[in-house]
Amino acid sequence: MNESVITVTLNPALDKTITLETLQVGGLNRVQEIRIDPGGKGINVAKVLRRFGENVIATGFNGGYQGKQLLNHLDELMINHSFIPVEGETRINLKIVDNHNRMTTEVNERGFEIADNDVVQFLNQMDTLLDEASVLVVGGSLPLGASPDIYRDLIHKAKSKNVKTILDADGEALLSGLKAVPFAIKPNIYELEQLFNMKLETDTDIIHAAQKLLDQGVKWVIVSMGGDGSIFISDKEIIRARPFPIVPKSTVGAGDSMVAAIASCLVHGRSLHDTARWATAAGTLTAAEPGTEVCRLPKVIANLQNVKIETVEQK
Numbered sequence: 470m471n472e473s474v475i476t477v478t479l480n481p482a483l484d485k486t487i488t489l490e491t492l493q494v495g496g497l498n499r500v501q502e503i504r505i506d507p508g509g510k511g512i513n514v515a516k517v518l519r520r521f522g523e524n525v526i527a528t529g530f531n532g533g534y535q536g537k538q539l540l541n542h543l544d545e546l547m548i549n550h551s552f553i554p555v556e557g558e559t560r561i562n563l564k565i566v567d568n569h570n571r572m573t574t575e576v577n578e579r580g581f582e583i584a585d586n587d588v589v590q591f592l593n594q595m596d597t598l599l600d601e602a603s604v605l606v607v608g609g610s611l612p613l614g615a616s617p618d619i620y621r622d623l624i625h626k627a628k629s630k631n632v633k634t635i636l637d638a639d640g641e642a643l644l645s646g647l648k649a650v651p652f653a654i655k656p657n658i659y660e661l662e663q664l665f666n667m668k669l670e671t672d673t674d675i676i677h678a679a680q681k682l683l684d685q686g687v688k689w690v691i692v693s694m695g696g697d698g699s700i701f702i703s704d705k706e707i708i709r710a711r712p713f714p715i716v717p718k719s720t721v722g723a724g725d726s727m728v729a730a731i732a733s734c735l736v737h738g739r740s741l742h743d744t745a746r747w748a749t750a751a752g753t754l755t756a757a758e759p760g761t762e763v764c765r766l767p768k769v770i771a772n773l774q775n776v777k778i779e780t781v782e783q784k
């Protein structure tokens with residue numbers, strides 16, 4: 470059995486994707502297609518890791534009828550899970566795909582509110598799970614009632630047990646998680662701009678911002694930029710990765726697929742170079758799937774060499 474990965478999704482969702490010819494804001498829209506996928510960042514990561522054959526367990530909070538549906542989906546996908554049941558309903562996040570303009574509009578609910586006792590149960594469970602893990606992935610928004618420092622505390626806990634951590638969050642949750650200095654972070658360009666409160670126009674701007682995070686002790690900073698690909702930065706190398714051509718269907722979960730590939734590369738001790746290929750192939754292939762459907766291993770392997778990789782000179 471491989472070493473195991475834990476994915477934490479404190480505020481999971483059922484992702485309801487509706488496809489329209491063209492989104493008419495303020496008008497009547499007729500739906501062409503509809504699908505429901507289990508969602509939330511850590512859950513998407515777990516879906517990819519399961520397909521990669523990794524030993525993964527998904528955890529977090531879960532509630533109500535929609536929460537039961539979510540767990541049924543995970544069972545169908547044969548994903549190990551151990552969610553703490555809470556009062557209230559797991560949210561439904563609406564993803565509206567405009568076929569004509571190839572654009573997705575996302576409407577995410579706030580989700581349930583958790584109580585102090587839920588957090589105590591969750592952290593106790595994490596103590597046990599972390600004893601068996603080699604990588605922890607934390608991602609997504611915090612539910613109402615969660616302390617903004619919950620990501621910081623989780624990352625500290627993981628580090629005290631020599632578990633490598635990957636953080637994928639935005640706003641306050643990202644700031645809080647960074648205080649504990651995770652091994653890797655994967656902000657998208659907007660999240661990085663928000664973190665530094667400035668526009669990052671060029672690759673050089675992005676690299677300079679990322680280097681400030683490396684100075685704080687983060688080992689890998691991976692910045693994704695949708696169809697423009699991504700930059701992988703460590704204190705030893707800077708790698709620019711560009712995707713191969715695809716017809717994008719829904720980019721929801723593309724970033725999470727990158728995170729899953731990064732986790733898998735950490736489990737297998739792969740270099741940052743190889744990680745750039747794996748993560749870009751995974752993200753790109755997920756962007757070509759409908760709804761919150763994710764990439765599959767054989768296609769990822771077949772496309773590793775199609776990822777365009779350049780080493781950027783350090784200045």
Ligand SMILES: Nc1ncnc2c1ncn2[C@@H]1O[C@H](COP(=O)(O)OP(=O)(O)OP(=O)(O)O)[C@@H](O)[C@H]1O
Nearest residue numbers: 657693694695696698712721722723724725752753
């Ligand atoms: N239109 C596209 N064409 C090709 N590849 C894409 C496209 N959109 C996304 N990708 C691939 O997916 C990766 C991640 O995309 P993006 O930067 O949108 O992540 P994200 O914003 O974190 O996504 P999410 O939060 O929805 O999971 C990109 O680096 C790229 O490899």
Ligand SMILES: O=P(O)(O)OC[C@@]1(O)O[C@H](CO)[C@@H](O)[C@@H]1O
Nearest residue numbers: 482508509510562577609610722
């Ligand atoms: O509201 P959050 O927690 O920030 O993001 C949740 C979410 O948009 O992220 C995933 C895609 O990354 C989706 O499956 C899910 O609906």
